[in-house]
Amino acid sequence: MTEPALHPALNGLGFLRRAELISRLRARLPAAAVLHEPEDTTPYECDGLSAYRQRPMLVVLPATEDEVGFVLRECHALGVAVVARGAGTGLSGGALPLADGVLLSLARLNRVLSIDPLARVARVQPGVRNLAVSEAAAVHGLYYAPDPSSQIACTIGGNVAENSGGVHCLKYGLTVHNVMRLAGFTADGQPIELGAESLDVAGLDLLALVVGSEGMLAVVTEVSLRLIPRPQVARCIMASFATVESAGDAVAAVIGAGIIAAGLELMDQPAVKAVEQFVHAGYDLDAAAILLCESDGTTEEVENEIEHMASVLRAAGATAIRVSDSEAERQRFWAGRKAAFPAVGRISPDYYCMDGTIPRKRLAEVLRFIGEAERRYGLRCPNVFHAGDGNLHPLILFDANDPDQLARTEAFAADVLEKCVQVGGTITGEHGVGIEKINQMCVQFAPAELAAFRAVRRAFDPDERLNPGKNIPSLHRCAEYGRQHVGGGRLPFPDLPRF
Amino acid sequence: MSALSDLAEQVREANRTQTPLVLRGGGSKDFVGRSPHGEVLDLRGHAGIVAYEPTELVVTARCGTTLSHLQAELAARGQWLAFEPPSFGEHATVGGMVAAGLAGPARAAAGAVRDFVLGVRMMDAQGEVLEFGGQVMKNVAGFDLSRLQAGAMGILGPILDVSLKVLPLPQASVTMQFVLGQAEALSQVNRWSARPLPISASLWHDGCLSLRLSGAAGAVAAAVASLGGDRLDTAAAAALWLGVREQRHRFFQAEAPLWRLSVPSTAPVFDLAGDTIFEWGGAQRWWHSAPGDDATERVRALAQTVGGHATLFRGGDRAGSVFQPLSPATRTLHERLKDTLDPARIFNRGRMYADF
Numbered sequence A: 001m002t003e004p005a006l007h008p009a010l011n012g013l014g015f016l017r018r019a020e021l022i023s024r025l026r027a028r029l030p031a032a033a034v035l036h037e038p039e040d041t042t043p044y045e046c047d048g049l050s051a052y053r054q055r056p057m058l059v060v061l062p063a064t065e066d067e068v069g070f071v072l073r074e075c076h077a078l079g080v081a082v083v084a085r086g087a088g089t090g091l092s093g094g095a096l097p098l099a100d101g102v103l104l105s106l107a108r109l110n111r112v113l114s115i116d117p118l119a120r121v122a123r124v125q126p127g128v129r130n131l132a133v134s135e136a137a138a139v140h141g142l143y144y145a146p147d148p149s150s151q152i153a154c155t156i157g158g159n160v161a162e163n164s165g166g167v168h169c170l171k172y173g174l175t176v177h178n179v180m181r182l183a184g185f186t187a188d189g190q191p192i193e194l195g196a197e198s199l200d201v202a203g204l205d206l207l208a209l210v211v212g213s214e215g216m217l218a219v220v221t222e223v224s225l226r227l228i229p230r231p232q233v234a235r236c237i238m239a240s241f242a243t244v245e246s247a248g249d250a251v252a253a254v255i256g257a258g259i260i261a262a263g264l265e266l267m268d269q270p271a272v273k274a275v276e277q278f279v280h281a282g283y284d285l286d287a288a289a290i291l292l293c294e295s296d297g298t299t300e301e302v303e304n305e306i307e308h309m310a311s312v313l314r315a316a317g318a319t320a321i322r323v324s325d326s327e328a329e330r331q332r333f334w335a336g337r338k339a340a341f342p343a344v345g346r347i348s349p350d351y352y353c354m355d356g357t358i359p360r361k362r363l364a365e366v367l368r369f370i371g372e373a374e375r376r377y378g379l380r381c382p383n384v385f386h387a388g389d390g391n392l393h394p395l396i397l398f399d400a401n402d403p404d405q406l407a408r409t410e411a412f413a414a415d416v417l418e419k420c421v422q423v424g425g426t427i428t429g430e431h432g433v434g435i436e437k438i439n440q441m442c443v444q445f446a447p448a449e450l451a452a453f454r455a456v457r458r459a460f461d462p463d464e465r466l467n468p469g470k471n472i473p474s475l476h477r478c479a480e481y482g483r484q485h486v487g488g489g490r491l492p493f494p495d496l497p498r499f
Numbered sequence B: 001m002s003a004l005s006d007l008a009e010q011v012r013e014a015n016r017t018q019t020p021l022v023l024r025g026g027g028s029k030d031f032v033g034r035s036p037h038g039e040v041l042d043l044r045g046h047a048g049i050v051a052y053e054p055t056e057l058v059v060t061a062r063c064g065t066t067l068s069h070l071q072a073e074l075a076a077r078g079q080w081l082a083f084e085p086p087s088f089g090e091h092a093t094v095g096g097m098v099a100a101g102l103a104g105p106a107r108a109a110a111g112a113v114r115d116f117v118l119g120v121r122m123m124d125a126q127g128e129v130l131e132f133g134g135q136v137m138k139n140v141a142g143f144d145l146s147r148l149q150a151g152a153m154g155i156l157g158p159i160l161d162v163s164l165k166v167l168p169l170p171q172a173s174v175t176m177q178f179v180l181g182q183a184e185a186l187s188q189v190n191r192w193s194a195r196p197l198p199i200s201a202s203l204w205h206d207g208c209l210s211l212r213l214s215g216a217a218g219a220v221a222a223a224v225a226s227l228g229g230d231r232l233d234t235a236a237a238a239a240l241w242l243g244v245r246e247q248r249h250r251f252f253q254a255e256a257p258l259w260r261l262s263v264p265s266t267a268p269v270f271d272l273a274g275d276t277i278f279e280w281g282g283a284q285r286w287w288h289s290a291p292g293d294d295a296t297e298r299v300r301a302l303a304q305t306v307g308g309h310a311t312l313f314r315g316g317d318r319a320g321s322v323f324q325p326l327s328p329a330t331r332t333l334h335e336r337l338k339d340t341l342d343p344a345r346i347f348n349r350g351r352m353y354a355d356f
């Protein structure tokens, strides 16, 4: 598809408004911070969900908090919509620009402002990379726990907007559990501060509402993060299983035994094969599935827990067990899992990553459903799985140059997400709704619930200027999509006692 | 007619006639917040555990379920609510526990009520049932209105069912005591908290710092060996933490108004005369103001200068300003959120702040 030289929205009045905005912004920002030539704006046309692309009207790169407020106020005055962007690694199109809007990059606000080792708090700007926080805290024996696989690139601002998780979040929580305070601006450029460096605040817990709000309630310019002491040691078990079902059952057995593993990840054989070629982690290529099961804590604790885990895994039918016996080996076990997406990217021209969460006990059923869909759509789909918390990442392999494959991929993904809702789960565990799963929101939520989301959005942003068109579908859109709310997890007779 | 349709009927009627409703479970937390006024919406009838899957670490309970029933069911499977909510009376319900948003001694280590809320079903002022979040550990679809219900004091409407994350009970727990003044205790407990030690609770009162270490037996034993101090026997330790959680500890027996200061753990000792106690590694401090002394402005200012807030927790003027006033920007957001779910402001009006 070739794009017209100027988006229709920018004809006539739109064009004047664009010129006016550029001149107002340039009055205070250096020329290099306001980009409008296509060669400068094209690099921002998509995030990690590259199937959707749109060049923004302008890209603005403020360098300070004050400049962010200024840009928002100018946009507000001219009625221009704004999409915030961190590193652009998001997988749901949350940072997809608008043709007639401003793409506000927070990448230049990239300083770690302070680290208080006694209070265990890091104050950072939103453009700081996730891993950089732990690196800065390391001298104090502290770290920031949420560790998305994209942590070398993704920013704290993006993590806050998506409520990102990582492979250690069963034990250490998601972003929402590790953020104490946010400062930023609402859409009209007015400063707000939510949360505190105390353990709670007076009034409603607005911080919890803004975390995971996909850049639609506020633009975040400063974050206080909770740091925790780095455990003395960590060791990881790699266990092989003859069927995916038995691996799933083993996860339930570990948790049933009262063990909260520091990490509990499952990969099926196609995923293992793709990763092994790429990373040489030493994975068992004969296993139908492998589990990575980590223990961390004091030396004594880890030794006991690893023994306990190993015996539970064996009893659950593990065909082979390896325990990391050095930090390098542990890192190697994880390197494979953390590189799963790029590894799959090497065996297929394109891949489409899903993010549904299900009650773990429905795993076998959902994996069977995915297997049937592979045959039905003629597409392969390896699976990686945050097993401890039921978060699936099926990766559909396809070739985007073939429009038919792209269409089949989208239909495949929609089927899987709706299956997740049907078994009592959700369409997104950590990647967000963005533009990608907006139709499936109509399946997961009833009209009154969608109306409540919209009202919440308007409480913060009455004109709906921050990231419009994402996350919350209009009822009109749902009617067009035509698939009904299926009442996920709702029991047929919710008022009858069952316990 | 089911309990739920009765509730919906009562809510719709109240909304039509603009009658304020007092949402009440067991009434154990009537004293929390500003004094309730209005017609009682009794939520005890909507009770029972809907689903409990120990291996999924999730329990879903109706709001009227008693906290003690829920806790007993979890304990029977070796699990618990790791944020140790106080019950403040045997009739406490699950809905009230979530709405009050109060956590116990384990708060600093384990997290707050909202950290364990996975999903809610709630009712809006039209009597419509809305469901947010879910029964799974991770869910980022839509805005997180379920966590927002924790600590909302019912002003956003009744919580009907709530799904909570549960955790295995710790294998071992040992309490050690150290003779220390308040300032020394504050800096010591912060230093220890920055080390990988299994500290699950802390309490300072009257020259003595008590530290609870919980988790794997090996880790607890190693920590005990490295920290020193005097070991409190198991029964006395259990009584100590229960007493603090339920405010039956002798500090809480005084009649004078009780203030709660929620502050960064490293905030210095406050210049407040009289008996004080701290928990949560220094992040939660309790103080009795002298009877008749209107300490409100002073306490609020002290908390605010360190980035915290102060609550008149018990006693004093319950019709006055109980919670720290909100900044104008935050206040506007509160009012707008209230109006989206409850435009006639019928639900627990005035329970948190005077006009909403």
Ligand SMILES: Cc1cc2nc3c(=O)[nH]c(=O)nc-3n(C[C@H](O)[C@H](O)[C@H](O)COP(=O)(O)OP(=O)(O)OC[C@H]3O[C@@H](n4cnc5c(N)ncnc54)[C@H](O)[C@@H]3O)c2cc1C
Pocket: A047, A048, A083, A084, A085, A086, A087, A088, A089, A090, A091, A093, A094, A095, A106, A126, A147, A148, A149, A150, A153, A154, A155, A156, A157, A158, A159, A160, A161, A162, A163, A164, A165, A166, A167, A214, A215, A216, A218, A219, A220, A221, A341, A342, A430, A431, A467
């Ligand atoms: C290889 C790979 C692996 C991944 N692994 C994981 C994983 O393990 N776990 C996980 O949860 N995610 C994962 N992701 C997804 C992605 O990395 C996360 O969603 C991440 O948090 C996005 O951060 P970002 O800085 O790239 O944000 P962006 O993609 O730039 O933006 C994401 C959203 O945040 C908003 N936003 C950004 N900054 C701000 C701000 N300052 N204020 C307000 N809104 C803002 C944007 O508008 C957008 O809606 C992975 C992605 C890739 C490509």
